[in-house]
Amino acid sequence: MPEYKAPLRDISFVTNEVLEAEQLFQTLPGYEEATTDLMNAIAEEGAKFAEGVLAPLYQSGDQEGCKWSEEGVATPTGFKEAYQQYIDNGWPSLSADVEAGGQGMPNLLGIINTEMVGTANWAWGMYPGLSHGAIKTIEEHGSPEQKEQYLTRLVSGEWTGTMCLTESHCGSDLGLLRSKAEPQADGSYAITGQKIFISAGEHDMTDNIIHIVLARLPDAPEGTKGISLFIVPKVNVSEDGTLGERNAVHCASIEHKMGIHGNATAVLNFDGAKAYLIGEENRGLNCMFTFMNTARVGTAAQGLAHMELSFQGALAYAKDRLAMRSLTGPKNPDGPADPIIVHPDVRRMLLTQKAFAEGSRAFLYFLAMQGDIVDKGTEEEAKAADDLMSLLTPIAKAFMTETGYEAANHGVQIFGGHGFIQEWGMEQIVRDCRIAMLYEGTTGIQALDLIGRKVLGSGGKLLTNFTAMIEELIARGSEEDKQFLEPLKAHSDEWLGLSMKIGEAAMSNPDEAGAAAVDYLMYSGYVTLAYFWAHMAMVARQKIAEGDEDKSFYEAKIMTAQFYFQRLLPRTESLKTTMLAGADNLMQMPEELFAV
C-alpha cells in the first residue's frame, strides 16, 4: 500500500515561490494574517493529520466499505473517530467566514488541506468535503435565520451537508427532475421524491445531515426554469437549536460501486419531508451554480490527489523492484538485476505522473487564489478573477480528472502484475479515481461548458483575458526560459486561432462545437498546464541563479518542465487535427446503422 507523505516542499514552492500567496493576501482585507510562516505551519499540521490518521484508513476503508441497515449507514472502522478528531482540531472551519464561526483563512489553505486529506483518503474526505457546497449555498443564498440555524454547525463540522440533485432518470439534464415541493401552511414545504447518487448522503459521524435539495413547486414551469432549492435537515431543528423529530427523509439503500467504497452513495427517499426554501422560487438552478463551481474545483483536486498518491506508490516500487539490466549496462552490478527505475519507459510513466501532479498543483492553487480575490478583492479585481475562474474551472475539472486517471493507471502499470492485486493498493487508486470524470458534470459536459458557454459565449473575451496573462509571463522571461516560452507562445496563439475556427464552424452547424468539444478541452488543458510549468521553471531557474541551497529541488523542477514540454505538450498536435476533423464523421451514420 502506498505510504502517503504530504509533499510539503512542493506545496510551499507553489504557494510561496510561484504564486506568491503572501504578497497577494497582504492586499486582500481580512487575509493579512495569512503569512508564509502561518501557511507553512498550517500545512504541516494538516500533513500530520492526513499522514497519521487518514492514510492508515485508506485501504481498510475500501475493503470494509459502508454498511446499510434500516437504522442508517455504518461507515468503515475508524472513520467516525477520525472525523471527531478532525472537528476537534478545527479543520472544517479553516477557510469559512468568521461571521459563521469560521477561521476566515483564504480558500487556498482550504484547498491545500483538501489536497492532503483527499490524497490520504479520498472516500473519507468526501464527508467533510460535501459540506462545503452546502455551506457556500447557505452563505450566499440563505436567509439570516437559515444561517443562524444551520450554517454555524455546518462550519464547525458538528453536522455535515449534502447536495441532492440527481434522480434516477436525470443527472446532467436537471430540467427533467420530478421531485415535488408542496407549500405548507407554516411557510415550509413538503418534499416528495427520490434522489440518487447522494455522496455522504447518510452516515454515522454526526447527529444531523443538512440536505440541499432541488425540487419543483406544483405550479412551476417545465424544464430548468421551474426548479427551486431547499434545505431539508435529516433531523428537524427547533428554533432554540435543539434537535427535534426525525424528518421524513430516509436512506433506502447505498450503491455498490467500482470505488470510493468508504463513502456512502445514498438513495434518499423524501416522503413529504419538511423543507425550507433557499432564495427565490424557481431560481434554484441559479443558486446551484454557486455550489457547482466549488464542487468542480474540489473534484479537480481529486485528480491531483490520485496523481500524487499513485506517483508516490510507484516511485517507491520503481526504486525497490529489481528486473532486467539497464540497456546501457548494469547500474546495480552487485545485485541480481537493476531497479526498474533505470528503464526509460518506467521513467516515462513516473515523469508523466510527476509532471501532471506538480503542474496540476500549481493550476489548482491558482484557482483557489482566484476564489480569494473574488471574495476579498476590489470589485474590478473580483470581476477579473471570477472571469478567469469561469474559463478555467471546466478545464481544471475535466483535464485534471482525465490525466489523474491516466496517472493512476501508470502507477498500476509500473507495478506490473502486482498492480492488479488489491493488497498493493495501486488498483484501488484507479477504482477510486474513475468516478472523478463522471460526477459534478462529466468530461463531455465540462467540454460543452468550456467551448459553448465560456469561450464562444463570451465572444472569446474570457479566453483572451487568460492568454493576455500568458503573454505577460512570456514578457518577463529571459533567454534561458525560451525553451519553454517559445512553445508556450506558439500554443497560446494557436489556441486562439482554433477557438475562432470552431466558433465559425459552429455558426453554421452547432454540432461542430459538440464534435470538437472534448478534444478542444484537452488541448486547452495541455496549454494551461504548459503555462504553469513555464512559470515554475522560470522561478526555479531564478532560484538556482540566486544560489539557493535547495538547488537539486529546482533542477528537478526544470527537468520535469523539459519532460512536460517535450513529451506531454506534443499531444496537442493530434488534438488539433481531430478537433478540426468536423462533425460529419460523427453525425453521418444513421442511428439504425449503429448495430451489432
Place this chain on the structure above:
Amino acid sequence: MPEYKAPLRDISFVTNEVLEAEQLFQTLPGYEEATTDLMNAIAEEGAKFAEGVLAPLYQSGDQEGCKWSEEGVATPTGFKEAYQQYIDNGWPSLSADVEAGGQGMPNLLGIINTEMVGTANWAWGMYPGLSHGAIKTIEEHGSPEQKEQYLTRLVSGEWTGTMCLTESHCGSDLGLLRSKAEPQADGSYAITGQKIFISAGEHDMTDNIIHIVLARLPDAPEGTKGISLFIVPKVNVSEDGTLGERNAVHCASIEHKMGIHGNATAVLNFDGAKAYLIGEENRGLNCMFTFMNTARVGTAAQGLAHMELSFQGALAYAKDRLAMRSLTGPKNPDGPADPIIVHPDVRRMLLTQKAFAEGSRAFLYFLAMQGDIVDKGTEEEAKAADDLMSLLTPIAKAFMTETGYEAANHGVQIFGGHGFIQEWGMEQIVRDCRIAMLYEGTTGIQALDLIGRKVLGSGGKLLTNFTAMIEELIARGSEEDKQFLEPLKAHSDEWLGLSMKIGEAAMSNPDEAGAAAVDYLMYSGYVTLAYFWAHMAMVARQKIAEGDEDKSFYEAKIMTAQFYFQRLLPRTESLKTTMLAGADNLMQMPEELFAV
C-alpha cells in the same frame, strides 16, 4: 448488464469477405473442409453457447468470485456445469491436431470461438484458454510418451493446463527465477519452490490439472540459460492412464484482484513435486516461446472482447437514455429529451469503440490465419507467415489491450454516473480488462520486443515484409479508395522512416530505443489498424458497387473507416513527435531527484 450478442455478421464479413478464409484453406492440406458454410455453422453454434450459457454467468461470477479452502478452489456457481457442457459439445478440441484427438480445424476457428467465449465471460474462458498453451508446448516439445499420457486429455478438455512461470520476485525477468528441480533415480525430477499469478491454477472443474513449470536444475548456469521446462500433474498419472496419488503441488492461496474474479489466480507451492522434463535441459525458455506467442495472441483477443462487450452495452444505453436536446434541434420531439446518441461526443465514444473492435477483429483473425499457414503451408509460405506473426504479435497484444482498455472506459463514460455502479455491469469490463496490459508481458515488454528484437533485430526486414503487403493493397485500390489509401501510404512510408531514425539513435545510445519503444508500438498499432480498415472499406465499396442487398452494413463499414482515418489515425502525429523526443528528457534526472 450488457446483453451479449455475438456479432456473427461482422465475424463472417471479416472471415469470408475480407480475409477470404475458404480460399486460403483450400490451399492448406488438412484444412480443405473448412468451407465458408462450415465456418459459419460452427460460429453460430459457438454464439449460442457464449450467449446462452456463458454470458449469464458474467456478472454473477464477478460478484461471487472464487473461494479458497484447504481442499482447493471452488469456482463461482454455474462455472463447473458450463465447463462440462463445453466439453460435451467438443469445443476444446476444435482446432487441435487430429493425432491428439482434435477436430483439426484451423486456428482461425479457434480464435473466433475464443473471441465469443471471452466476450461473453473472460474469467470463465481462461480455464479452457490456459490449456492451449500447455497443449501447444507438449505438442511441440513433449516426448511421445508425454503426448500419450497428457495431450489427449488436455485436448478433450477432460483436464486443463496452466503455465507456471512467475515467482514473487520475478515476472518479466525470468532469468531470476529460483524454483529448483532435483533429478530423481527414476528419471523424473522433484520441484521445490513457489509460483505466483497462476491463472486457472486451481479449480473444481476437472479431476486433474497439468502444470507446465519453469525451474532450475542444481548445476544450471545462472540467468535465462539455466531454465528447464517440466510437466507437473496435480494428480500423478499411472502408466495405464488412471489417476494415482496427489502430487506435492498445492494451492496456498488465491489473489484478491481488481477484476477477473471468476478466475482463480493461484499461489502454488511445489514441495518436491514429481516432475517430467520437456525438451532438453536448460532450454526451457526456448520451448516457452512457443507458448508465449499463443498466449499473446490470446491476450490480444481479450482487448477485442472488452471493446465489443463495452460497445454493445453502451450502444443500447445511448439509444435508450434521454438527456438534453440535440444542439441542432429536438430529434425526439414527443419525448421529454433526446436519446443521448444524438450528441456528437457520445457518438465519438461509440465510434471509437466500434472502430477499434471491428479493426481489431480483422487484425486478430489475420494473425490466426498466419498461424494456420505456419502449421500447414509450404516451407516458404510458413516462413513468411511466421515472420509476419513475429512482427505483428507484440503490436496486437499491446495495442489491442491498450485500446481495449480505452474502449471499456468509454463505455463507462457513456453511462455517466451509472457507469460507476456495479449493477450496470460496465465498470466490471474496465476491471476485467485492466489485467490485459500486464500479463503475458506488459505493454513496455511488448514494445521492447517490437522495436528491439523484431524491427531492429531483423535489420528492418520483418517490417518491410509487412509494408510490402500494405503496398500490394494500395496497388489494388481504385479512385474511391484514395481517401484511405493515400494516408495509409503516407503512414506506411513514415513508419519505415521512423524505424530507421530510432535505429540510428539506438546505435550510439541503446536507451534511445527504450525511450521511443511504447510510442513506437502505439504508432505501429494505428498504422496496422489503418491497413485493415482500408482493406475492409475497399471490400465494402466493392460490395455496394456489386449491388449487394446488405448495403447498409457496408455503408456503416465505410463510415466507420472514415471515422477511423479522420479521428483515430491522427493520434500518430503526437506519437511521432514524442517517439523522436529522445532519451535525455527521461534519463537526465538523477534517481535521487525522483523524490517527494
